[in-house]
Amino acid sequence: xxxxxxxxxxxxxxxxxxxxxxxxxxxxxxxxxxxxxxxxxxxxxxxxxxxxxxxxxxxxxxxxxxxxxxxxxxxxxxxxxxxxxxxxxxxxxxxxxxxxxxxxxxxxxxxxxxxxxxxxxxxxxxxxxxxxxxxxxxxxxxxxxxxxxxxxxxxxxxxxxxxxxxxxxxxxxxxxxxxxxxxxxxxxxxxxxxxxxxxxxxxxxxxxxxxxxxxxxxxxxxxxxxxxxxxxxxxxxxxxxxxxxxxxxxxxxxxxxxxxxxxxxxxxxxxxxxxxxxxxxxxxxxxxxxxxxxxxxxxxxxxxxxxxxxxxxxxxxxxxxxxxxxxxxxxxxxxxxxxxxxxxxxxxxxxxxxxxxxxxxxxxxxxxxxxxxxxxxxxxxxxxxxxxxxxxxxxxxxxxxxxxxxxxxxxxxxxxxxxxxxxxxxxxxxxxxxxxxxxxxxxxxxxxxxxxxxxxxxxxxxxxxxxxxxxx
Amino acid sequence: xxxxxxxxxxxxxxxxxxxxxxxxxxxxxxxxxxxxxxxxxxxxxxxxxxxxxxxxxxxxxxxxxxxxxxxxxxxxxxxxxxxxxxxxxxxxxxxxxxxxxxxxxxxxxxxxxxxxxxxxxxxxxxxxxxxxxxxxxxxxxxxxxxxxxxxxxxxxxxxxxxxxxxxxxxxxxxxxxxxxxxxxxxxxxxxxxxxxxxxxxxxxxxxxxxxxxxxxxxxxxxxxxxxxxxxxxxxxxxxxxxxxxxxx
Numbered sequence: 001x002x003x004x005x006x007x008x009x010x011x012x013x014x015x016x017x018x019x020x021x022x023x024x025x026x027x028x029x030x031x032x033x034x035x036x037x038x039x040x041x042x043x044x045x046x047x048x049x050x051x052x053x054x055x056x057x058x059x060x061x062x063x064x065x066x067x068x069x070x071x072x073x074x075x076x077x078x079x080x081x082x083x084x085x086x087x088x089x090x091x092x093x094x095x096x097x098x099x100x101x102x103x104x105x106x107x108x109x110x111x112x113x114x115x116x117x118x119x120x121x122x123x124x125x126x127x128x129x130x131x132x133x134x135x136x137x138x139x140x141x142x143x144x145x146x147x148x149x150x151x152x153x154x155x156x157x158x159x160x161x162x163x164x165x166x167x168x169x170x171x172x173x174x175x176x177x178x179x180x181x182x183x184x185x186x187x188x189x190x191x192x193x194x195x196x197x198x199x200x201x202x203x204x205x206x207x208x209x210x211x212x213x214x215x216x217x218x219x220x221x222x223x224x225x226x227x228x229x230x231x232x233x234x235x236x237x238x239x240x241x242x243x244x245x246x247x248x249x250x251x252x253x254x255x256x257x258x259x260x261x262x263x264x265x266x267x268x269x270x271x272x273x274x275x276x277x278x279x280x281x282x283x284x285x286x287x288x289x290x291x292x293x294x295x296x297x298x299x300x301x302x303x304x305x306x307x308x309x310x311x312x313x314x315x316x317x318x319x320x321x322x323x324x325x326x327x328x329x330x331x332x333x334x335x336x337x338x339x340x341x342x343x344x345x346x347x348x349x350x351x352x353x354x355x356x357x358x359x360x361x362x363x364x365x366x367x368x369x370x371x372x373x374x375x376x377x378x379x380x381x382x383x384x385x386x387x388x389x390x391x392x393x394x395x396x397x398x399x400x401x402x403x404x405x406x407x408x409x410x411x412x413x414x415x416x417x418x419x420x421x422x423x424x425x426x427x428x429x430x431x432x433x434x435x436x437x438x439x440x441x442x443x444x445x446x447x448x449x450x451x452x453x454x455x456x457x458x459x460x461x462x463x464x465x466x467x468x469x470x471x472x
Numbered sequence: 473x474x475x476x477x478x479x480x481x482x483x484x485x486x487x488x489x490x491x492x493x494x495x496x497x498x499x500x501x502x503x504x505x506x507x508x509x510x511x512x513x514x515x516x517x518x519x520x521x522x523x524x525x526x527x528x529x530x531x532x533x534x535x536x537x538x539x540x541x542x543x544x545x546x547x548x549x550x551x552x553x554x555x556x557x558x559x560x561x562x563x564x565x566x567x568x569x570x571x572x573x574x575x576x577x578x579x580x581x582x583x584x585x586x587x588x589x590x591x592x593x594x595x596x597x598x599x600x601x602x603x604x605x606x607x608x609x610x611x612x613x614x615x616x617x618x619x620x621x622x623x624x625x626x627x628x629x630x631x632x633x634x635x636x637x638x639x640x641x642x643x644x645x646x647x648x649x650x651x652x653x654x655x656x657x658x659x660x661x662x663x664x665x666x667x668x669x670x671x672x673x674x675x676x677x678x679x680x681x682x683x684x685x686x687x688x689x690x691x692x693x694x695x696x697x698x699x700x701x702x703x704x705x706x707x708x709x710x711x712x713x714x715x716x717x718x719x720x
Contacts, residue, residue, distance in 0.1 A: 001581040001584055001585065001586050001589035001593075002578060002581035002582050004586065005570070005574065005581065006567075006569065006570075009569035009570065010569065012569075013569050358565060359565075359567055359568075361565075362561075362565040362566075362567065363567075363578070363582070364526075364550075364553070365524075365526060365553055365559045365565075366553060366554060366559075366578055366579050366582055366632070367550045367551065367552075367553040367554025367555070367579060367582050367583065368550065368582050369546065369547065369550045370546065372582065464527070465526045465527070466521045466526050466527045469526075469561065469565070
């Protein structure tokens, strides 16, 4: 009982120990904030990646497409043992292409892109397409039919050549004018959806708060040319076509927004002479936890070599692993902060033991055991750790919850964008407070506080009572 | 009651060895109020520490009611200090973070764990309050040591030493830091406990007048008891009660 009483009294009266409490508090708060932000980034990135990719994808290494026709493949998949796990399935073609267009000033631009041929509705059912379109009408009803605005602008920029009509003969008295010629057939331009960063560019020096920071390079209705590799031939031969920009796709991921363009699957199959073949099958599952099982079964149906069956996580494993490794290393480094706090506890406790030497002698003269003295100082370290962790957790959670407000305040004070929204395409700093993370941080910090109090506690416990009583 | 036989104790500092006690033998009767006097460095406090199990002799033995206590285990020694012995010191040695009442309750808190304390704290509080009232500090229970005078602190130390009803009280210069009046108050308190509760008291003092008020005085010099006249027949110690031994 005296141990608890003295621990609590030392906590209230030993102001030097406040330094230890503050050290632990700051370390714990920092760890919570950093872990929450990194977890938020990781979660947001995973969601974004998953948002543009399907749960499971079957891909063909050849640009010529799968050996089997798409309909045959889809039927086999639906009738397989895992057919019941599938919520949506669609074929796509994904090939490398060169996109050519003109800047508003007339300068020609040629750039490499990923050309994706999709069935608009099918790809939307799988997910990661229609929800990223910028035109709300196309988000609601995805299609490659040109919007009225795109068509109108296309026709305004590309008027039909006028035919020169002969001068009308003057009409004789009583003669009726000849009948008008029927209107000519409308042209059938092919629609293309381009990545937002392809169709726009950011003004130099613009910040996330600058109005009209994105300048339009390609607007709906503008014409682009695409050249890609044709399929179905012995030797690769280029094929090309013109398209009319119909809309942008904005995933807020730089890799996709600056490189991906989407056209109709049917048209691309025709252009590339692929018949009814595709290079990818995109699958959305009813329950993603069954992904491994589905992949395993599909690999039996479609053996590796000509078919590569993967989950989206497999495809992005390098990036996801890099994020986790970075997070792990950062945690280790940040725990060193608490390690520093531990050393401050060691130093401060050593001083307290020296200061309390005579009191230790008195307690021993009253019958306190070595174990009891040890328990006082270890308990004191535990108490400091608990108090520091408690305060640190409150501080960390408060900072994490209000991090965007703090960021805005800091940006306003410093005049610098603390969090450049263009780098990550996030509107605000993503955070994800995980109870398990907070718990482990607290456990680790308390453990460090206790461990670093053991050595001074042992010294206190083994002080000879006579020597302690004579201590000046 | 308490018997020291041929005690030897030396302190070592690097290669330097200082012999503090040499073949010291002493008997203390139950209920006796014994003074130990001598010059500084004669080994008085060392003798007190050995007898009170605060330290171990290099050789010799210490017996309490015929049973050796100098070679017992740590746990038993802690129990002796908690229940059988009481200590008061020249500089009081009260714990500054605790109130007077909490200081006096310390022996009871040390001997009880958290759960057993729950059942005994009321009784411990009552005993501590009673003994503080007896030493005239019933009105200062909630005060901390820094708010008390030297005499009041020493009275609190006496209360702490005697609250658990020990058999023997070891007092190392209890009045050494007090004025004459306060010292007199302390001596009266000690005498009352010796007379009423039959507490055996061993007191180290530099004050010969205070030593003369006790039952017996032994003088130490050079780590030994000073030469004494031969004991009368039937006397265990060989030193008559109430006789001051002249310096060697």
